[in-house]
Amino acid sequence: MAYQIARISKTKFLLLVLALSSLLLLLAVVSLSVGSSMIPPFQALYCLARAECSETTRLILGLRVARTTASILVGCMLAVAGVLIQGITRNPLADPFILGISSTALAILSVALLVDVNILAQRQLAISIALGGALLGFFMTTSIGVLSGGTVLSLVLSGIAVSALFSGVSHVLLYMLQDRLRHPYVNLLMGSTSGTLGRDIPYLAVPAVLSLLALYALGIPKALNAYLFGEHHASQLGYRVKLTTITSAFIASLLTGASVAVVGIVGFIGLAGPHISRMLYGTSDHRVTVVLSALSGSALAVSADIVARLITLFSTRGELPLGVVTSIIGAPFLAYLVIRGGRS
Amino acid sequence: MRIELKNVSFSYNSVKAVDKVSLEIDSGKTLCLVGPNGSGKTTLLKLVASLIRPKEGVIYLDGKDLKTFDINEIAKMLSYSDPHLPRTLPARVIDFILTSRYPFHKAFQYFESKDDLELVDFLSRELKISHLLDRRLDQLSSGELQRVVIAAALAKKPKVLLLDEPSAFLDIRYRFEVMDIVKKYVAKYGATSIVALHDINIASLYCDTVALLNKGKIVACGPPSDVFSSKVVEEVYGVKVEIIQVGSYYVAFPLPNYRDRQHT
Numbered sequence A: 001m002a003y004q005i006a007r008i009s010k011t012k013f014l015l016l017v018l019a020l021s022s023l024l025l026l027l028a029v030v031s032l033s034v035g036s037s038m039i040p041p042f043q044a045l046y047c048l049a050r051a052e053c054s055e056t057t058r059l060i061l062g063l064r065v066a067r068t069t070a071s072i073l074v075g076c077m078l079a080v081a082g083v084l085i086q087g088i089t090r091n092p093l094a095d096p097f098i099l100g101i102s103s104t105a106l107a108i109l110s111v112a113l114l115v116d117v118n119i120l121a122q123r124q125l126a127i128s129i130a131l132g133g134a135l136l137g138f139f140m141t142t143s144i145g146v147l148s149g150g151t152v153l154s155l156v157l158s159g160i161a162v163s164a165l166f167s168g169v170s171h172v173l174l175y176m177l178q179d180r181l182r183h184p185y186v187n188l189l190m191g192s193t194s195g196t197l198g199r200d201i202p203y204l205a206v207p208a209v210l211s212l213l214a215l216y217a218l219g220i221p222k223a224l225n226a227y228l229f230g231e232h233h234a235s236q237l238g239y240r241v242k243l244t245t246i247t248s249a250f251i252a253s254l255l256t257g258a259s260v261a262v263v264g265i266v267g268f269i270g271l272a273g274p275h276i277s278r279m280l281y282g283t284s285d286h287r288v289t290v291v292l293s294a295l296s297g298s299a300l301a302v303s304a305d306i307v308a309r310l311i312t313l314f315s316t317r318g319e320l321p322l323g324v325v326t327s328i329i330g331a332p333f334l335a336y337l338v339i340r341g342g343r344s
Numbered sequence B: 001m002r003i004e005l006k007n008v009s010f011s012y013n014s015v016k017a018v019d020k021v022s023l024e025i026d027s028g029k030t031l032c033l034v035g036p037n038g039s040g041k042t043t044l045l046k047l048v049a050s051l052i053r054p055k056e057g058v059i060y061l062d063g064k065d066l067k068t069f070d071i072n073e074i075a076k077m078l079s080y081s082d083p084h085l086p087r088t089l090p091a092r093v094i095d096f097i098l099t100s101r102y103p104f105h106k107a108f109q110y111f112e113s114k115d116d117l118e119l120v121d122f123l124s125r126e127l128k129i130s131h132l133l134d135r136r137l138d139q140l141s142s143g144e145l146q147r148v149v150i151a152a153a154l155a156k157k158p159k160v161l162l163l164d165e166p167s168a169f170l171d172i173r174y175r176f177e178v179m180d181i182v183k184k185y186v187a188k189y190g191a192t193s194i195v196a197l198h199d200i201n202i203a204s205l206y207c208d209t210v211a212l213l214n215k216g217k218i219v220a221c222g223p224p225s226d227v228f229s230s231k232v233v234e235e236v237y238g239v240k241v242e243i244i245q246v247g248s249y250y251v252a253f254p255l256p257n258y259r260d261r262q263h264t
Helices: A002-033 A041-048 A055-089 A101-115 A117-121 A123-147 A152-180 A186-190 A198-217 A220-227 A231-236 A241-263 A269-281 A286-312 A322-339 B041-048 B071-077 B093-099 B114-126 B142-154 B172-189 B200-206 B224-229 B231-237 B257-263
Strands: B003-012 B015-025 B030-034 B056-061 B078-081 B160-164 B192-196 B209-214 B217-222 B240-246 B249-255
Touching: A002 A041, A002 A055, A002 A269, A002 A286, A002 B093, A002 B114, A041 A055, A055 A123, A055 A198, A055 A220, A055 A241, A055 A269, A055 A286, A101 A117, A101 A123, A101 A152, A101 A241, A117 A123, A123 A152, A123 A198, A123 A241, A152 A186, A186 A322, A198 A220, A198 A241, A198 A286, A220 A231, A220 A241, A220 A286, A220 B093, A231 A241, A231 B078, A269 A286, A269 A322, A286 A322, B003 B041, B015 B041, B015 B056, B015 B209, B015 B217, B030 B041, B030 B172, B030 B200, B041 B078, B041 B160, B041 B192, B071 B078, B078 B142, B093 B114, B093 B142, B114 B142, B142 B160, B142 B172, B160 B172, B172 B192, B172 B200, B200 B224, B200 B249, B209 B224, B209 B231, B217 B224, B217 B231, B224 B231, B224 B240, B224 B249, B231 B240
Parallel strands: B030 B192, B030 B209, B078 B160, B160 B192
Antiparallel strands: B003 B015, B003 B056, B209 B217, B240 B249
């Protein structure tokens, strides 16, 4: 019985990875061809394979490859941050955006920009500052959450308070700075990959890869599995509970901070990614859900980016931020989860 | 494994929860902790499980101070079942039981071995939960969950088995079955178990030794028939306890006080 269940789960996992990767690949190709100048998918692929194509097409494709890669990475990072945060708070409604971690990261970054606006171009520094902000947000929300009773909803409510405060602060600061910023400041508040260039990619890719490697090398997925059944259960299995939660919180903050520093605040992917992965797989085994969430988060972000570009086709006034699309889809999803008591 | 407690004390912010407790339990034996709510049963279990450290006194396992054991050694040796299982994130029964095998995995082993799965199969047959393995924990009845918790505790093949209220929420048949399994396990593997119980009826039937706790202190300790026939039990609980011989068993029955008044 146990053997069969384990085998079915393993097959299910492999099939889901295959299905989600194919979906992601398909979306990536669509993402390359959609935009103000449409390039048929096959032409886009031929062009990328160094076959004949015009210089303009090549230029446009170069930009689209960059933003598509950025969307994939940001989606993956936020979803993994979401799994980690949900794991250590044991709260199915937690997500870097809902808990105000993204807003705090941006607010602290904005304070730094007020001192020197060039910091945004120095990616390493910007990411470190955003990481500091994310950690601060994490600490504040969880402290208020614990003080207000430590229930699933009290954490979400304290997240709303922290998030409202710091997105307000960011808004004011970025408003004051807007003349000196290269891109519209809304892009940072609502997250956008429209300005992402090829040289920005490493600043997303390196934190993403490092975090995933660290996560598996430190055995955090298994530690989180044990922690799922209570602090005592985890510590009687030999896990150092404090160490696990602090490391996971740090990794989640790094992932959130890096994505905020490069593309701005994109909400709800950290909530939806883990839920989709649990719905597909049926349980919260973190060894599996981290991978599945990363893939579904990427797929979500790329889809949202495609939708944002499609909406832009009907306007002449610049691009719609990606975060707007994820909020419109994500908020009803949150409402649905609240009604169902947070279970997926 | 022989467990020995010497003058063990613990307090939560100056409130004494366990007060100078000394106990000895031999290999293959079951000790039951009984006592009113808040008498320190759970705290005592957590102390032996090394989840909390005693403020005073020493706990010995086979003569060796518990403090000197490595965290991974303890993880393999001791099982403590926490009756309050968080169930906010969905997880299946099999996932929960398999976490108990984590301490036995090699470094960088990510998935369960065949032996792990066979052990789960064996235990789930014993505890009659085979049909529940792929169900989610939040879909179980409290009686089913209780048996799953015990399966998870046994999945470590522990030398020391610490159970907190294993018979709560179970119906009469499973109360006996679960205690039978625990007793059989303890005898077969030379393990030692400490069980916190509310049900003095079950305690009188299954325990080798009963320790009666009141306000963190042991007020009576010995074979069930001795402890339950003493006046101390009646004083601690504030109810009458009768020992009745049924066949070869001596069973303790709590009786409400008002009956007494009716008779007189």
